């Protein structure tokens with residue numbers, strides 16, 4: 001089943017959209033009365049006083065303001081965790097996981113969140129949470145928002161329809177979406193089941209990385225980011241609103257659908273991006289450039305050039321480097337690297353890193369090509385080669401990434417991961 005929705009385009013634009021003619025006030029945000037007897041509500045994802053270039057906010061024109069809801073009660077967090085992870089010490093061990101199975105029991109998006117790792121502090125608005133969603137049920141009569149951070153969705157299997165306060169957007173493997181902090185949404189399955197990765201960004205909202213001398217075009221192009229148009233429903237019933245707040249889940253009753261926004265304007269709306277539109281720029285001479293050339297989105301940390309988190313992809317591309325060891329180099333890094341595979345094969349790991357699988361190489365922990373890849377790549381004929389059937393990604397962060405107890409002790413962990421480097425031979429024979 002494929003759905004075509006209408007989208008607005010342009011990363012970070014000041015958009016406006018109305019589902020009924022004249023619902024959006026013109027020339028002011030908060031008139032005494034609004035057409036169709038709507039309520040105005042401001043929603044801020046930066047401080048009021050953030051500089052203009054940084055400032056993010058929407059105005060919603062809705063059937064009821066968000067305050068019309070019940071009291072919150074704590075609910076079970078399931079396998080959802082938040083930073084700081086204190087339940088187990090964080091080892092420097094190189095870690096790898098098989099995909100998490102989609103459950104047999106009916107599991108919707110909220111129940112199907114499994115946290116693999118986190119860093120920084122949800123409360124302090126630094127760092128990230130890294131989750132997998134494994135789901136086989138559409139959220140019915142249930143809505144969700146995350147006060148702890150924006151959520152970057154990286155689908156690996158199954159197409160999703162995200163209903164949000166700003167409208168609807170679909171995402172499938174090969175695409176991503178970002179839902180800003182606090183936006184209410186629900187997840188509808190367009191296939192029987194779905195799996196994907198989520199980077200919950202507690203820090204500065206994602207922006208597009210600079211292009212430097214590359215110029216005015218290339219890498220991610222602003223026009224390829226797609227935002228929903230206003231799409232409201234006027235629905236009443238016994239529903240539930242679930243909030244992730246300060247690391248825990250809470251619920252409250254809500255007697256109406258929160259997707260009652262008839263018009264909105266602003267620059268803090270959900271968006272999607274098709275990763276195949278990424279303009280890949282790489283060497284046409286020699287050596288393996290650093291993977292920062294593949295950054296799609298970055299959350300700055302406040303220190304120039306150092307990310308709270310970078311979202312990096314390893315897309316299909318041509319490899320033409322001459323006199324070069326072409327796979328990723330052997331590596332130790334101050335930044336911590338969490339990777340996942342969406343489809344195909346990753347060039348550093350031809351075995352064991354499978355679609356839906358994940359790995360973690362923390363601050364200063366060594367990693368790089370498995371032994372077989374080294375053998376092959378250091379003897380390969382260096383003709384131009386198309387890397388097809390591959391799409392991996394990395395969440396790279398300045399903060400040490402702490403795996404959860406579930407990640408360390410659960411059945412998906414590959415205890416023998418380090419064996420992939422065991423057969424690296426000594427070739428040196430002295431002078």
Ligand SMILES: O=C(O)Cc1cc(O)ccc1O
Nearest residue numbers: 290291328329331337348367
């Ligand atoms: O560790 C990894 O596989 C990610 C990575 C890829 C690459 O091409 C260069 C450096 C790097 O850390």
Ligand SMILES: [Fe+2]
Nearest residue numbers: 331333337367
């Ligand atoms: Fe690396």
